[in-house]
Amino acid sequence: MFNEYKSRQSKKHSNVLKLERHSQVEPPKVAGAQTDPIDVDLQGHLELKSRLHGALLDRLNLSVIDKVERSELKRQIAALASNLIEVEGVHMRSDAFSTLVEELMHEVMGLGPLEPLLADPSINDILVNSYDQVFVERFGLLERTKARFRDERHLLRIIDKIVTKVGRRIDESQPWVDARLEDGSRVNAIIRPCSVDGPALSIRKFSRNPLTMKRLVDQNALDDQAASLLKALVEARLNILISGGTGSGKTTMLNAVSSFIDESQRIVTIEDAAELQLQQEHVVRLETRPPNAEGQGVISQRDLVRNALRMRPDRIIVGEVRGAECFDMLQAMNTGHDGSMTTVHANTARDALSRVEQMVTMLGVDLPIKTIRSQISSAIHIVIQLSRLSDGSRRVISVSEITGMEDDTITLQDIFVYKRRGKSSDGTILGDFLPTGIRPKCFDQLVVAGIDIDPKMFMRKEVRP
Incomplete structure (x- = not known):
């Protein structure tokens, strides 16, 4: 069967598996239950998968793997896995074997246990504390999963696979990195010696369906009038x-607000790791670059902001x-680039202005x-202030306007605020978004x-009892 496939593809490329070593491999014979199957414990399963993965890498023709259909690749991997399992004397049920083959596909084509x-569309964040501790955030709340890596080397290999795809590196001289996945998901990884208990990985997933302002209103992040x-x-x-704060939805809100920008305007975005999902056609996306192995070639956000000013x-x-x-x-905001936007980490609107002030002093100019x-x-x-509440929901806490200066103080007034009324029996935060x-x-x-715009929308309303 494999030789027939190889013959069919010979005019285009060689077979994905180097079959000169295993030309007689037969498809798996595990359709029915085995006699006296031997259950493999979790660690044994991980070690078996690691050995099979190593054997696959020895036989994979990586130069053509992307050209082979997924179904054909899966069939070949299943056949080889069946042969190797038989050599090791391990018996597996058909469902366990199918799971193993799927996991091997994830190792070869994707990010292993993370795939x-x-x-899963219900997961927002994937948080790997160590090779055997993987948490996710689902609907704003953290929960531990059954996913795990075989050991630190396995986790390090997945991290390296992520960062090398975007031209970045992580090693002892540069033990942390910001990167992104192919779909735009934001990734941060940190390894020893900075991460005491071993490699840690955080992934903020990229939403395939960007949250529009209407969807934010439907989720009660704010109301129609504020929108x-x-x-x-x-x-x-x-x-x-x-x-x-972290995870409060700043980038989501930035995406939603920026959707109101006119299609005819030229937009330049600047990010550490590109994750904005602007829907306009006339968008130029810029991304910072970390230093290379020699410590050279770094391109900072400040470099990109200054360059953006020359891009009309x-x-x-x-x-x-x-x-x-x-x-x-x-x-830039003061010199003709009206309508610009950015985000900052802060707990209140007033704190946000203090943070901006502190960052300006970092320039070193007196x-x-x-x-x-x-x-x-x-x-x-x-200033739009966001917060993630104790029930996991993300809300706009206030929309405030800067009105000028009084002596040495920046004056700020709230236009809309979120007023909390308490908590329901199931832990849901109750409140209203009011002018x-x-x-x-x-x-x-x-x-x-x-x-x-209707001036009546700003009329004060009383909080419901």
Whole structure:
């Protein structure tokens, strides 16, 4: 059977398996239950799979593996696995054998034990604490899975497989790395000596169906009135800072808000690891580059922000500001690139402004605090604060407007806020997203921009009992 397949493909490429060593391999004969099957424990199963994987690598023709149909590859792997299992004297039930073959496919074509987790649409994050501890976040809550790696070397091999595909590296001289999967999922990995208990891996999965503003409203992240205000703010080209803690949904909100940008405008995005899902056609995506093995060639976000200013952008979107690039971002917002957006880690809107101020001071230039705050107050118009609540839900906590300066203090006023009412018997947080009764200072700017917005949406409402 294999020789017939090889003959059919000889005009295009050689067989995926190097069959000169095993030309007589027969398809698996495990369709029925074996007599007195020997159950293989978990560690034994992992060791068996590791040996089979090593044998497969010896026989795989990696240069043509991508050209072979998955079904044919699976058939060949099953046949070889059956032969090797028979040599080892291991008996397996047909369902266990099918599972083993599927896992070998994951090892050869994908990321091993992580593949089923990546395929599960209900999982948002995959968190590998060590080779034998794999957690996931599902619906905002953490749970441990049965997935595990054979040992540290197995986990290291998967990490290396991820980072090399995007031209990055991880070793003792550079023991952590930010990368991404082919579908855009964000990856962070860290190894010894910085990770005391062995390699750790975090994957923030890329949503195949981006969360639109409508879906965020349906999930009660905010209400219709706040969503319509955000749409108006984007159309009026006000600069927006999205703030929140880790996992609060900053990138999701940035994607949703940026969907309101006009198709005719040129957008330049800047990220450490590209993960934004902008739907517009005229988008240029820029990504930082870490240093090479010699410590050279690093390209920082600040380099990319400065370069973006020469690319005739209508809007600049920075995935997240973390350092001195914040100063260049403020300069861009103040010099004609209205409608730019970025995110920052902070627990409140006021803290977000303090974080921006601290990042500007990281530039090393001796600027007076009042000058820095003046730059911030004139560059940023709106702060959207997000939070992940104790029940796992992600909410917009406030939409605030920067109104200027009073002495040395940046003045901030809330337009919409999330008011908590308590917790239900099943642990769900109860609350309402309400206007504060303050009409934003930028309302007149929205009217001048020709945006139809109802002033009644800002009228104060009482919290339901």
